[in-house]
Amino acid sequence: MNRKRSKLLVIIGFINFFFGYTQDKPEVTKEYANEISTIIKSKAVQLAMNTIDSLDEQTIDNMVMLTEIPAPPFGETKRAEKFKDLFIASKVDSVWMDSEGNVLALRKGEKRNKLVVLDAHMDTVFPQETDVSVKKEGNTYTAPGIGDNTRGMAMLIAVLDGMNKASIKTDADIVFVGTVGEEGLGDLRGVKHLFSANSDIKIDSWISIDGGGVGRIINGGLGSKRYKAVFKGKGGHSWGAFGLANPHHALGNAITLFVEEATKYTQIKGPKTSFNIGRIGGGTSVNSIPFESWMEVDMRSLSPKRLLEIDSIFKRSMKNAEIKYNSSGVENKVTLEIIPIGDRPSGTLDKNTPLVQRAISVTSFFNIQPKLSTGSTNSNIPIAKNIPAITISRGGKGKGAHSLHESWTNINGTESIKMALLITLAEAGLAQ
Numbered sequence: 001m002n003r004k005r006s007k008l009l010v011i012i013g014f015i016n017f018f019f020g021y022t023q024d025k026p027e028v029t030k031e032y033a034n035e036i037s038t039i040i041k042s043k044a045v046q047l048a049m050n051t052i053d054s055l056d057e058q059t060i061d062n063m064v065m066l067t068e069i070p071a072p073p074f075g076e077t078k079r080a081e082k083f084k085d086l087f088i089a090s091k092v093d094s095v096w097m098d099s100e101g102n103v104l105a106l107r108k109g110e111k112r113n114k115l116v117v118l119d120a121h122m123d124t125v126f127p128q129e130t131d132v133s134v135k136k137e138g139n140t141y142t143a144p145g146i147g148d149n150t151r152g153m154a155m156l157i158a159v160l161d162g163m164n165k166a167s168i169k170t171d172a173d174i175v176f177v178g179t180v181g182e183e184g185l186g187d188l189r190g191v192k193h194l195f196s197a198n199s200d201i202k203i204d205s206w207i208s209i210d211g212g213g214v215g216r217i218i219n220g221g222l223g224s225k226r227y228k229a230v231f232k233g234k235g236g237h238s239w240g241a242f243g244l245a246n247p248h249h250a251l252g253n254a255i256t257l258f259v260e261e262a263t264k265y266t267q268i269k270g271p272k273t274s275f276n277i278g279r280i281g282g283g284t285s286v287n288s289i290p291f292e293s294w295m296e297v298d299m300r301s302l303s304p305k306r307l308l309e310i311d312s313i314f315k316r317s318m319k320n321a322e323i324k325y326n327s328s329g330v331e332n333k334v335t336l337e338i339i340p341i342g343d344r345p346s347g348t349l350d351k352n353t354p355l356v357q358r359a360i361s362v363t364s365f366f367n368i369q370p371k372l373s374t375g376s377t378n379s380n381i382p383i384a385k386n387i388p389a390i391t392i393s394r395g396g397k398g399k400g401a402h403s404l405h406e407s408w409t410n411i412n413g414t415e416s417i418k419m420a421l422l423i424t425l426a427e428a429g430l431a432q
């Protein structure tokens with residue numbers, strides 16, 4: 001063992017002793033362990049954490065109240081209005097809704113040297129008519145969307161209340177954000193807007209609270225591209241118009257071509273890449289040549305390069321299938337249209353990024369095993385732009401996300417709120 005390494009082990013040993021770390025946890029650098037312990041020693045921060053504990057019931061009331069306002073994709077406005085009211089009641093420097101429908105609440109810093117966002121998405125996967133009334137049994141709350149992600153929304157208010165009660169001042173501006181369109185066909189429209197040229201704010205650091213078990217820190221964005229491919233033709237009688245170009249036949253060829261090429265590609269060694277034809281449809285009856293045939297395709301990859309490559313394999317296969325079918329001697333022609341229905345970029349944030357290190361340190365401080373992972377969340381957008389971003393957990397115990405029997409149980413629920421507070425404060429800097 002060289003001297004440098006033995007010195008390092010002594011430091012890790014000290015940290016283990018100090019924070020109760022074990023060696024199998026991700027390495028915490030001394031710099032960030034010290035930073036977090038300094039923040040925790042602050043009287044104001046202690047008061048903020050105690051406030052979060054004493055607000056436990058209030059936070060749960062907010063969670064229940066917000067859950068009972070339906071927020072389907074593209075229908076978040078009512079819930080957003082209520083979220084805005086909660087920020088006004090808790091007091092911030094300004095609160096507004098942007099042109100995409102996101103709610104933004106600005107808490108100004110002393111230096112205003114950077115801007116840190118703490119985000120929770122407001123939408124659910126459930127249609128407007130879904131029964132979203134919350135059922136309570138002991139400390140378990142059951143309703144669609146409760147853990148994913150209204151718990152996250154309620155946590156934002158608790159973090160803000162804790163900071164206000166303790167009159168905490170930060171160097172950086174903090175913007176609490178409720179985003180629209182995180183789920184499904186929302187396709188991250190809220191966060192995409194916030195990182196576009198039309199955004200009202202310029203974001204330096206992004207922290208999302210979204211689902212997940214305690215200790216999970218997402219620092220990788222799993223990218224995906226989704227399309228609807230549509231072959232169209234004239235349509236006609238199966239006997240009378242026999243010989244006419246048939247969109248189903250063309251689609252069948254297209255599937256064969258794509259699956260062959262994509263299978264070969266995904267078998268090449270490299271970051272995991274997947275493809276899936278999830279839905280196909282079209283046609284009116286067994287004895288009609290359909291006028292339309294369509295399929296929906298989802299492709300994912302951990303690597304941005306591989307995502308682009310499988311994307312081009314898909315488009316090329318469709319085009320080639322169209323050409324081949326139309327030159328096969330059929331009467332008339334089919335046409336092909338490829339409609340994008342989803343686009344989430346991929347990427348990974350270096351685990352030595354200060355924000356990731358801060359999340360690891362804070363998680364370890366609570367004696368929880370930090371787990372770095374990859375996911376498909378709002379953080380995909382900043383991560384793909386190499387802007388520091390993580391998605392942390394809403395804590396407690398969640399079950400059945402995206403199902404009608406989704407539940408969230410208040411087991412140490414305030415712990416994750418305190419973790420969110422500490423990570424945010426570390427990233428924003430406590431003002432002297």
Ligand SMILES: [Zn+2]
Binds near residue numbers: 121149211
């Ligand atoms: Zn979610």
